[in-house]
Amino acid sequence: MQEHPEIELYINLDDQQKALVEQMLATVDIDDVVLRTLHAVGVNRPVMLTLLLTDDEGIREMNQQYRQQDKPTDVLSFPLLEQPLVSAPAEQLWQPQETPQPSVQFVTPPDMVLNLGDIVMSWPTLQRQAQELGHSPLYELLYLLAHGVLHLVGYDDHTEAGYQTMVSIQQQVLASIGQKA
Numbered sequence: 001m002q003e004h005p006e007i008e009l010y011i012n013l014d015d016q017q018k019a020l021v022e023q024m025l026a027t028v029d030i031d032d033v034v035l036r037t038l039h040a041v042g043v044n045r046p047v048m049l050t051l052l053l054t055d056d057e058g059i060r061e062m063n064q065q066y067r068q069q070d071k072p073t074d075v076l077s078f079p080l081l082e083q084p085l086v087s088a089p090a091e092q093l094w095q096p097q098e099t100p101q102p103s104v105q106f107v108t109p110p111d112m113v114l115n116l117g118d119i120v121m122s123w124p125t126l127q128r129q130a131q132e133l134g135h136s137p138l139y140e141l142l143y144l145l146a147h148g149v150l151h152l153v154g155y156d157d158h159t160e161a162g163y164q165t166m167v168s169i170q171q172q173v174l175a176s177i178g179q180k181a
Helices: 015-025 030-040 056-067 123-133 137-153 160-176
Strands: 007-011 047-054 075-079 114-122
Touching (some): 007 030, 015 137, 030 047, 030 137, 030 160, 047 137, 056 075, 056 114, 056 123, 114 123, 114 137, 123 137, 137 160
Parallel strands (some): 007 047, 047 114
Antiparallel strands (some): 075 114
């Protein structure tokens, strides 16, 4: 498996599926997708994130635990930022949590790599979605990767404006690397 400077990659699938995913990922630069997504929204500092590809049961458990939805989903994002990193209209962004601020906050120095957080994808769900939408599992994975990165830096798709903005950026990023739906 190749190294990814921006992405700490974990694949939690059976051996056959893992081999298929690794073979597919060897054909594309997923770090480039992350960087292009970040550059599209004006984030130009060194970052890292964790990407976990798992099965429907694994993501269902996380969806239940963190979103109280007892069903598998395609992608979950867990930002480590306390507030959005990007500048955009408020209706396109998630809102900072209303929790008491700790007396000591961790601040990443400007020259250090900023950990954006975690993205979790369900390989079986993204395969089904790709088939239903008539494109490759690779396209779906890259599309969801860009989607997850946008969530990590502050975008939210719970409003129509946020959804449309995210879709537009995702399509632009994939087109820029020659990926077509």
